[in-house]
Amino acid sequence: MTNPHYGEAEFLCYQVIKQVRERYGQSWDLPKTEFYKLCYIVDRRLQEEDIDIELSTHWYRYGGVLTTDAMNTGFYSLEEQTWGENAGSNVLIADGVEDSDFDTDEEVERAISEMSESVVDELGQGYGISVSQDYQYKEYAPDDFVRSLHEFRSFIQDIDEDDALNSEDYISGVDVGFKDIIGDSSPDKTGSSASSETNNRIRDHLDALLAEYPEDKYSQMEGLFLDWENLSWQMAKNGFYSRLQDFMESFWTTFSRVELRPKNNQHVPLSIRSQWNNQISDEMESFENEIQEKREVVLNNRRETNELDIISESYSDTARDLFDQPLQNE
Amino acid sequence: MTGSTQVLDTGVLVGIAVAHDQHHGKCLEFVLETDEVSYATPTVGNEFRSKLPEVRDRLSRDIKRHRSSLAKQISKKRLNRTDLVQIREQILDTALDAHRFLFEFYDQLAQQGEIKREDLMDRLSDMATEVHEDAAKEHGGFNTLVSAWSGGVDNYSKIEEELLICEGDDPDVCLEAHHIAVTLGGETELGTTNPNDFIKQQKGEPEERKENILRLTALSDVRDLSIGRYP
Numbered sequence: 001m002t003n004p005h006y007g008e009a010e011f012l013c014y015q016v017i018k019q020v021r022e023r024y025g026q027s028w029d030l031p032k033t034e035f036y037k038l039c040y041i042v043d044r045r046l047q048e049e050d051i052d053i054e055l056s057t058h059w060y061r062y063g064g065v066l067t068t069d070a071m072n073t074g075f076y077s078l079e080e081q082t083w084g085e086n087a088g089s090n091v092l093i094a095d096g097v098e099d100s101d102f103d104t105d106e107e108v109e110r111a112i113s114e115m116s117e118s119v120v121d122e123l124g125q126g127y128g129i130s131v132s133q134d135y136q137y138k139e140y141a142p143d144d145f146v147r148s149l150h151e152f153r154s155f156i157q158d159i160d161e162d163d164a165l166n167s168e169d170y171i172s173g174v175d176v177g178f179k180d181i182i183g184d185s186s187p188d189k190t191g192s193s194a195s196s197e198t199n200n201r202i203r204d205h206l207d208a209l210l211a212e213y214p215e216d217k218y219s220q221m222e223g224l225f226l227d228w229e230n231l232s233w234q235m236a237k238n239g240f241y242s243r244l245q246d247f248m249e250s251f252w253t254t255f256s257r258v259e260l261r262p263k264n265n266q267h268v269p270l271s272i273r274s275q276w277n278n279q280i281s282d283e284m285e286s287f288e289n290e291i292q293e294k295r296e297v298v299l300n301n302r303r304e305t306n307e308l309d310i311i312s313e314s315y316s317d318t319a320r321d322l323f324d325q326p327l328q329n330e
Numbered sequence: 331m332t333g334s335t336q337v338l339d340t341g342v343l344v345g346i347a348v349a350h351d352q353h354h355g356k357c358l359e360f361v362l363e364t365d366e367v368s369y370a371t372p373t374v375g376n377e378f379r380s381k382l383p384e385v386r387d388r389l390s391r392d393i394k395r396h397r398s399s400l401a402k403q404i405s406k407k408r409l410n411r412t413d414l415v416q417i418r419e420q421i422l423d424t425a426l427d428a429h430r431f432l433f434e435f436y437d438q439l440a441q442q443g444e445i446k447r448e449d450l451m452d453r454l455s456d457m458a459t460e461v462h463e464d465a466a467k468e469h470g471g472f473n474t475l476v477s478a479w480s481g482g483v484d485n486y487s488k489i490e491e492e493l494l495i496c497e498g499d500d501p502d503v504c505l506e507a508h509h510i511a512v513t514l515g516g517e518t519e520l521g522t523t524n525p526n527d528f529i530k531q532q533k534g535e536p537e538e539r540k541e542n543i544l545r546l547t548a549l550s551d552v553r554d555l556s557i558g559r560y561p
Contacts, residue, residue, distance in 0.1 A: 230390075230394050308461070
């Protein structure tokens, strides 16, 4: 190829593949997700040195990644591959693509090459290269809330591992009618008292999330976040751990699409941001439906409490006043 | 037990499904006293069904928002009377619809003395959850106590012309109740929490509203289910 097809942003991605290939050879794996994360990290490190090559990146569930939809990706190819039970794509430089296909400033080119090499050196290990989610969240999470949410998610996944048998019991219990399985015994007996240490930690995680949620930044999902947090605590204190974990995953996915990705991205073209924005109302509606379903499960199976009876008159007056007013959807 | 079919206005539905006070008791007692069906008319049922989730969300979210303010602003593990009064005066947002009952909640907590922060957060979470609960669940739930009228409604424009009741959709509620009475036959009573519009005589009007309704429609009674504080 004689005329350069690609710019500096593409050169960065090309360099990442090239460095991995130089270090590990053609036969080593570079899964797509690792590649996207490595490009993000190299770009961040360059920006720390005031070099911004306008690479399109965004945050999503698994961390900061390359926004591939925003770039011309012809310089690399994906080879379908299976790793154990997981199928995925291995990233290779496309046939015939070389340095001269990229139009770059000489100084920037040197900085990109050096940074790519240094990141691959730092994160690469004897058996290949892998960027843990923890690493990205710890180093580059866009805010404390997102970092804490990741920590909570990791914690909940561990509960599942420690308590797998119980979780399975709970899933079937809830699905076939919780009360049939546990009879009249309070879920509290099998749930929170047996796991009070677990619940103390869940309480601390949720408390941190409430304290850190940036309402101004993530205003669209503020109400749904509050609903999710409250229901999550009710699930934990009543011992519905498997539901809690499922619910975490759907919240995380919805939050990633509604707030995380649209609010934490760089150099992503308007056309792609518009596509993201177009999904938001459907995502929110589907999560709202899930909240209603989960709430029914919780309401039907939770240990009873009587907080409203203590303030029955003022509560009832307030509710009646609202029924007498014309309302608008929140 | 009585053998009257019942037709309920919105206030009665609110009393059954949402209220927790004397009004709840009174409305519940009313629907439990008949062995016939208690109906929500189309006008009443639609209004209630559209507002119920919104009212619940709004109050529940208010409590959750207040909980979130506590999480952001309070780090003490144990809260004494002074702390509780301070939360009530400084952290509890007066703009919240839930302000009135949360204020009373803190009043009661302060009288009891100390509370652990985690217990306060837990109780507020329970409160926010209870808002979504059917207040009639111990009696089989709202949906078993109240049925939606699905038998259509005819036009009764001649009666409508003579009805004194004129506020909002009150005349529609009367005519729908009349239609149910005509269709089913037998005793049919209308339960309302709005005696001003449905029962009492208004200035300049020749007769009591209740007399007027009973004279023109097939209803056998209009029952006052209001309480001292409501409406």
